[in-house]
Each structure stands twice: as C-alpha cells, then as structure tokens.
Amino acid sequence: MNDTPNRYGVISRAFHWLMAVLIxxxxxxxxxxxxxxxxxxxQTIVPTHxxxxxxxxxxxxxxxxxAVKQRGQRPVVEGALATFAKVGHGLLYLCMILMPVTGALFVLGRGYPLRFFGTPIIPGSGTQTDWMIALGNLHSxxxxxxxxxxxxxxAAAVYHHLALKDDxxxxxxGRAAG
Ligand code: HEM
Ligand code: HEM
Structure with a gap:
C-alpha cells in the first residue's frame, strides 16, 4: 500500500494512472x-468534460x-537533472489543481450553473462576474x-527506460523490487 524509496505503492500508482487516463x-x-x-x-467524449x-x-x-503522508518514504528523484524533474512534477501538480478551478470559474463567471452529470451543484447567477471570467480565461x-x-x-520517462535503462x-x- 505505502510507498518505499524503491517503488511507488499501489495507492500512489492508482492515483497516477487513473488520473493520467482521465486527463x-x-x-x-x-x-x-x-x-x-x-x-x-x-459529441461522445467532450460532453462529460x-x-x-x-x-x-x-x-x-x-x-x-x-503524497504528503508518504513524504520521506517515496522514491527520491536523483541525478544531474533532479531539480529539473522536481520542478516539473511540481508544475504538473499545479496544473492538475488550476485546470478544474479555472474551468469551473469559466462557467460560473458567465452566469451558468456548475453541473455534475446534469445536476446543478452550484446554481448559476445569471449575470457575468468579471474576476471569475478573467481567471476562467486562463483555462485554455x-x-x-x-x-x-x-x-x-x-519523453523523460521513456528516456529513463530506454536510454538510461534505470528503474x-x-x-x-509496480515492477521494481521492494
Ligand atoms: C496526464 C498525465 C500525467 C501526469 C499529470 C503525471 C504526473 C506525475 C507526477 C506528479 C509524478 C510525481 C509522482 C507523484 O507524485 O505521483 C509522476 C511520476 C511519474 N510518471 Fe507521470 N504523469 C502523467 C503521465 C505519465 C505517463 C503517460 C507516463 C509513462 C509513459 C508517466 C511516467 C511517470 C513515471 C515513470 C514517474 C516516476 C518518476 C520518478 O519516480 O522520478 N507519467 N507523474
Ligand atoms: C483537470 C481538469 C481539466 C482539464 C485537463 C481540462 C482541459 C481542457 C482543455 C484541453 C480545453 C481546450 C482548450 C483549448 O482548446 O484551448 C478545455 C476547455 C474547456 N474546459 Fe476544461 N479541463 C478541465 C476541467 C474543466 C472543468 C472542471 C470545467 C467546468 C466545469 C471545464 C470547462 C471547460 C470549458 C467551458 C472549456 C471551453 C473553453 C473555451 O471555449 O475557450 N474544464 N479544457
């Protein structure tokens, strides 16, 4: 379940791959x-966006x-480009947070309700809200x-696997030992 310094545990892997597919x-x-x-x-995929x-x-x-709970026991990013990789992972997290937030503001700012599979979870105001539109326009x-x-x-993952031949x-x- 938990991560170890040699591999990501089943929960971290499930988050990573499920979210990769959805993204x-x-x-x-x-x-x-x-x-x-x-x-x-x-017409098929985008309506659920x-x-x-x-x-x-x-x-x-x-x-x-x-990830915070696993801190200290997860694989450590190593090598000459470690800082580059850490910043890259940080930016991926930032995008994963900002995308849905700006998407919701895009819709709400234009006065529409926020719907979850058809059910409104935040009602629409019916009017335009400038600051929400400004932030929502960052979605694209x-x-x-x-x-x-x-x-x-x-590309980095493939390079590690095929060129550097590391783990x-x-x-x-989930194929690495221990
Ligand atoms: C939308 C797609 C993706 C996102 C947002 C994403 C994000 C991340 C993040 C944030 C990490 C750091 C570990 C964590 O906290 O979970 C990570 C690790 C990793 N990802 Fe992805 N990932 C995506 C797709 C992929 C794909 C398609 C591959 C493989 C071809 C891949 C290969 C890896 C590998 C090998 C690691 C481990 C890196 C290490 O231990 O240094 N990822 N990913
Ligand atoms: C991780 C979550 C999300 C990702 C990765 C994502 C990704 C995208 C992408 C790639 C586009 C096309 C941008 C372009 O063509 O320039 C887009 C557009 C859009 N997204 Fe999202 N989105 C996410 C969440 C949301 C949410 C939660 C909402 C609303 C509740 C939303 C509403 C929209 C809208 C309304 C557009 C069209 C914007 C326009 O016409 O300029 N998105 N999104």
Missing part, C-alpha cells in the same frame, strides 16, 4: 477547435494529501502549458 480524455477538448466540436470526439474535471479536482486533493493557456509538460514528462518507469508500474 488524456480531458485533452480531447482541444478537438473542439475542429468544426466547432461537430465531430465524433466532440466539466463533470470529469470535477472528479479530477477531488482526486488531486486526495492525491496531494496522500494553462491547458496548453499542461499539454507541453505532460509531453516532456512522458524510474518500473517503480511507477
């Missing part, structure tokens, strides 16, 4: 730029609490930054 689904929203969303991705985003908000809060630029970070992160990927896959 990749969220990135499908970029395809709304094609034909104003009038295509199969827009706000609700999945709210699930991700709950998951990231739980994940941060779990942060999404692009997040995409770049994830691409860099995956970095294995310890997140």
């Amino acid at each position: 990749l689904l969220q990135f499908m929203k970029f395809f709304d730029r094609i034909s104003d969303g009038e295509h199969w991705i827009g 706000g609700s999945l985003g709210l699930i991700l908000l709950v998951l990231v809060v739980l994940r941060v609490l779990w 630029p942060i999404a692009w930054l997040f995409l770049l970070l994830v691409l860099g992160h995956v 970095t990927l294995r310890r997140m896959l």
Whole structure:
C-alpha cells in the first residue's frame, strides 16, 4: 500500500494512472477547435468534460494529501537533472489543481450553473462576474502549458527506460523490487 524509496505503492500508482487516463480524455477538448466540436470526439467524449474535471479536482486533493503522508518514504528523484524533474512534477501538480478551478470559474463567471452529470451543484447567477471570467480565461493557456509538460514528462520517462535503462518507469508500474 505505502510507498518505499524503491517503488511507488499501489495507492500512489492508482492515483497516477487513473488520473493520467482521465486527463488524456480531458485533452480531447482541444478537438473542439475542429468544426466547432461537430465531430465524433466532440459529441461522445467532450460532453462529460466539466463533470470529469470535477472528479479530477477531488482526486488531486486526495492525491496531494496522500503524497504528503508518504513524504520521506517515496522514491527520491536523483541525478544531474533532479531539480529539473522536481520542478516539473511540481508544475504538473499545479496544473492538475488550476485546470478544474479555472474551468469551473469559466462557467460560473458567465452566469451558468456548475453541473455534475446534469445536476446543478452550484446554481448559476445569471449575470457575468468579471474576476471569475478573467481567471476562467486562463483555462485554455494553462491547458496548453499542461499539454507541453505532460509531453516532456512522458519523453523523460521513456528516456529513463530506454536510454538510461534505470528503474524510474518500473517503480511507477509496480515492477521494481521492494
Ligand atoms: C483537470 C481538469 C481539466 C482539464 C485537463 C481540462 C482541459 C481542457 C482543455 C484541453 C480545453 C481546450 C482548450 C483549448 O482548446 O484551448 C478545455 C476547455 C474547456 N474546459 Fe476544461 N479541463 C478541465 C476541467 C474543466 C472543468 C472542471 C470545467 C467546468 C466545469 C471545464 C470547462 C471547460 C470549458 C467551458 C472549456 C471551453 C473553453 C473555451 O471555449 O475557450 N474544464 N479544457
Ligand atoms: C496526464 C498525465 C500525467 C501526469 C499529470 C503525471 C504526473 C506525475 C507526477 C506528479 C509524478 C510525481 C509522482 C507523484 O507524485 O505521483 C509522476 C511520476 C511519474 N510518471 Fe507521470 N504523469 C502523467 C503521465 C505519465 C505517463 C503517460 C507516463 C509513462 C509513459 C508517466 C511516467 C511517470 C513515471 C515513470 C514517474 C516516476 C518518476 C520518478 O519516480 O522520478 N507519467 N507523474
């Protein structure tokens, strides 16, 4: 269950891979730029975007609490680029928090209700709220930054596995010893 210095435990791995899949689904929203969303991705995956985003908000809060509890016994990022990797992981966490928050403000700021699979959980004000719109408008630029970070992160994982041939990927896959 718990992490060890050699590998991530089952809970950390479940958070990592479940959230990675959900975030990749969220990135499908970029395809709304094609034909104003009038295509199969827009019509099947994207309608759940706000609700999945709210699930991700709950998951990231739980994940941060779990990471704090595991501090001191998780794998330590080592090597010449350790600081770079730590900052990268920190920025990934920041994006995971800011994306759902700015997404919700985007909707609420325009006076619409915040819905969870159809059920309004925060009622719409019916009026525009400027500060919410201003923060909500950061949703798209942060999404692009997040995409770049994830691409860099995956490239780093593949580089560790194939070029450096170390246990970095294995310890997140549960294949590393102890
Ligand atoms: C981790 C959570 C989330 C991720 C990764 C994410 C990702 C994205 C991406 C990639 C886009 C397309 C941006 C673009 O084309 O420039 C987008 C747009 C959008 N998202 Fe999210 N999102 C998340 C959460 C939410 C939430 C919780 C809501 C609302 C409740 C939301 C509402 C929207 C809206 C309304 C747009 C369209 C914005 C526009 O037309 O400019 N998102 N999101
Ligand atoms: C949206 C996608 C992703 C996000 C947001 C993400 C985020 C993170 C974060 C924050 C960490 C630090 C450990 C933690 O606190 O959980 C981490 C570790 C890791 N991730 Fe990802 N990740 C994503 C996708 C991937 C993918 C697709 C791969 C593999 C190809 C991958 C491979 C790894 C590896 C190997 C580690 C361990 C790094 C180490 O121990 O130094 N991640 N990831």
